[in-house]
Amino acid sequence: MTKFGQSQPVRRVEDQRFITGKGRYADDISLPDMVQGVFLRSPHAHAKILKIDTTEAKQAPGVLAVYTAADLTAANIGVLPCMIPLKNRDGSLRADPPRPALADGMVRHVGDPVAFVVAETAAQARDAAELIEVDYDSLPAAANLATAMDTGQPQIWPEAPNNRVFDWEVGDKAKVDGLFAGAAKTVKLTLENNRIIVASMEARVSLAAFDKQTGRFALHVPTQGVWVLKKTLAKIFNLPEEKFAVYTDDVGGGFGMKIFIYPEQVLTLFAARALGRPVKWTSERSEAFLTDTHGRANLTHAEMALDKDNHFLALRVHNIADMGAYLSTYAPMIPTMAGTKVLSSVYRFQAVHARVEGVFTNTVPVDAYRGAGRPESNYIMERLIDIAARELKIDRAELRRKNYIPADAFPWTSAMNLVYDSGDFANTAETALKAIDWAGFETRRAASAKRGLRRGIGMAYYLEATGGAPTERAEIRFAEDGLVDVYVGTQSTGQGHETAYTGIISELLGISADMIRIRQGDSDMIPTGGGTGGARSLYSQGGALLSTSDAVIDKGKAMAAEMLETATGDIEFAAGRFAVAGTDRGIGIMEVAAEARKRAGVGYDQAAGLDTATDHQIQAITFPNGCHACEVEIDPATGVTQVVRYVVADDMGRVINPTIVKGQIHGGVVQGVGQAIYEHVVYDNDGQLLTGSFTDYCLPRADNFPDIEVILCEVPCKTNPLGVKGAGEAGAVGSAPATISAIVDALADLGVSHVDMPATPLKLWQLINERQTQAAE
Structure with missing residues (x-):
């Protein structure tokens, strides 16, 4: 398949299943005697619930039950926890208001679940939900992040005065203040990192069953790892973990959003136990807009200090991060610990200080979205550098060159106290700039101008820091049908894990790829796993596959030595074959495994044959990095931006499969450009979602892009x-700042230094006309 560091563009082994319609997604699963659930959701962003009358709904055709918060309280069902403890700047703990699975006395965003109806069919459940009478006392909403902490704004939670969830800081404030005081030049910028909807291809599903004899729950749900969900559900239901089995089959996109605990999972499990029948809920797309966690949603003021030679000295950031109406599973971590660790990026800053305030608003909760804080921080850094370059009248690329960490300086301890192990930032940047012909751009700008178009070029260097659980598990079993099962603790949501892992095992054990099966997403079959998130899968799971393969080989040598009647120390292993050193006597690994399996049945001391499981300790996170270069043309008559060239030079370390890596980068670039130009969640002052469908919320499409050129360094x-x-996340980290850099460059002669995302046609058309009118006057 592949050899470490010797990249081969092997086609994905899982794609045959997908393109022939043989994938198995959660909504494809039906269980005997299954019934359907539908939620009644709040039409108000903020309101007291005075009364809920479910009488008529319970009597509707096909209805089996209607549940409200009172039913959950009576059954001692706990609230949905936020998993991230956080201390404020003054040492106190962040606010921690409860999040019930059904609204209890108050609704706090449009779409908040109020009741759960279970019926024989989904249509019957929907009809019955419309019969529920809820008496609301509507309250003013705090839906605007910019004003939510102002005096006089509606109070969302009593535990969070002025709607402030936390007030957190990191870095050396005194050192930063001193460097600013002595700086030759400072630049500052206030910017918005706009709220976006995840819009995964596969909507969320929850299918629950309960076995009365064993007292065990079974939950089929698309996730990014079943084990956190299993542990969390056990706490919510006040039961041992072994009472829950969680299963995930194929997943049509996650992007962070499918890691989290949601009310729908709790309610389907609760109903399945109460009714003694499997209960299924499938999200409609309109529900997804109102209930899936959203991403980004930050307002930031940032400042950078430079010395007389234009070297970066210090960075100061104050970020206001929207948490929505409830704290989602990992929400407080995203703008704080996850995002700020890469604030100094690939540059030689002496000090950084960041303050982050988390704020409740009457909107959908916000949590990790592809990159999880790192795109936001890189965006801040790269926009500041562009502004500094324009104010100093220095080429944007040249200012970065002066400040990159040099290739001979590794390991490098950053201003955020992270140790970067490797990189060649200057060379990677030059690779991208040469590929896009940065030096020859003005010729292309002039050619576009002759056609009445404004052309701009932009760049952004990004640094990503991967994350996730500190251990990972792998198990290799030689099955009785002659195939090899590899059990992994990560979860593919479309990235190509099966192909990557198959390639590694194929090379390590010399087993043909078509004999390897990757097993994932079964909390009974696989006792533990770190799941997928933070771009951790290959380096964490890959290490576990290495250690497990080594253990298999060691077992195999002992078994082969017995079979070949020699000492274990005389056995060598290569290309799937155990052999006696210096001879032609040998035996294949599959034969050894078959013999070991036979002997295991009659008391052989290696009771599992060659089957082996190991837990791999992850020593350090990794730091993917790269340079994005983007060219755009803007039509001043319409404000429409067309991306006409896009180049990425990426350092992903050693590349196991370049086809998969490039595909991941392509997808991330599209999501970042989507945020920069097209995507934007809009709420009105009453907390009503104005962009609640794809009619109003614009996703990028294939014809919005040229070929995305990827060079692997x-x-x-x-x-x-x-x-x-x-x-997995890198493409989304660098693409938004590169795109805005190009758009601003196209408008620079009009005096434009920054445009907030999304740079929609209306926004640009208005800006161009306004500046041209000002110039004419």
Whole structure:
């Protein structure tokens, strides 16, 4: 399949299943005697619930039950927890208001679940939900992040005065203040990182069953890892973990949003136990807009200090982060610990200080979305550098060159106290700039101008820091049908895990790829796992596959030595074959496994044959990085932006499969450009979602893009045995700032230094006309 560091563009082994319609997604699953659930959701962003009358709904055709918060309280069902403890600047703990699975006395965003109707069919459940009478006392909403903490704004939670969830800081404030005081030049910028909807291809599903004899729950749900969900549900239901089995099959996109605990999972489990029948809920797309966690949603003021030679000295950031109406599973971590660790990026800052305030608003909760805080921080950094370059009248690329961490300086301890193990930032940047012909751009700008179009070029260097659980598990079993099952603790949501893992095992054990099956997403079959998030899968799971394969080989040598009647120390292993050193006597690994399995049945001391499981300790995170370069043309008559060229030079460490890596980068670039130009969640002052469908919320489409050119610059990571760096989020980290950089460059002669995302046609058309009118006057 592949050889470590020797990239081969192997086609994905899972794609045959997908393109022939043989994928198995959660909504494809039906269980005997299954019934359907539908939620009644709040039409108000903020209101007291004075009364709920379910009488008529319970009597509707096909209805089996209607549940409200009172039913959950009576059954001692707990609230949905936020998993992230956080201390404020003064040492106190963040606010921690409860999040019930059904609204209890108050609704706090449009779409908040109020009641759950279970019927024989989904249509019957929907009809019955419309019969529920809820008496609301509507309250003013605090839906605007910019004003939610102002005096006199509606109070969303009594536990969070002025709607402030936390007030957190990191970095050396005194040192930063001193560097600013002595700086030759400072630049500052206030910007918005706009709220976006995840819009995964597959909507969320929850299918629950309960076995009365064993007292066990079974939950079929699309996730990014079943184990956190299993542990959390056990706490909510006040039951041992072994009473829950969670299953995830194929997943049509996650992007962070499918990691979290949601009310729908709790209610389907609760109803399945109460009714003694499997209960299924499938999200409609309109529900997804109102209930899936949203992403980004930050307002930031940032400042940068430079010395007389234009070297970066210090960075100061004050970020206001929208949490929505409830704290989602990992929400407080995203703008704080996850995002700020890359604030100094690839540059030689001496000090950084960041203050982050989390704010409740009467909107959908916000949590991790592809990149989880790192795109937001990189955006801040790259926009500041562009503004500094224009104010100093220095080429944007040249200012970055002066400040990159040099290739001979690794390991480098950043201003955020992270140790970067490897990188060649200057060379990676030059690779991208040369590929897009940065030096020859003005010729192309002039050619566009002759056609009445404004052309701009932009760049952004990004640094990603991967994350996730500190251990990962892998197990290899030689099945009785002659195939090899590899059990992994991560969860593919479309990235190509099966192909990558198959390639690694195929090379390590010399087993043909068509004999390897990757098993995932079964909390009974796989006892523990770190799941997928933070671009952790290949470096964490890959390390576990390495250690497990080594253990299999060691077992195999002992077994082969017995079969070949020699000492274990005389056995060598290569290309799937155990052989006596210096002879032609040998035996294949599959034969050894078959013999070991036979002997295991008659008391052989290696009771599991060659079957082996190991837990791999992850020594350090990785730091993918790269340079994005983007060219756009803007039509001043319409404000429409067309991306006409896009180049990425990426350092993902050693690349196991370039086809998969490039595909991941393509997808991330599209999501970042989507945020920069097209996507924007809009609420009105009453907290009503104005962009509640794809009619009003614009996703990027294929014809919005040229071919995305990806150049892989392999600088091996030194902190994991594969030498890889996480690729899953990187494309989304650098694309938004590169795109805005290009758009601003196209408008620079009008005196434009910054445009907030999204740079929609209306926004640009108004800006161009306003500046041209001002110039004419």
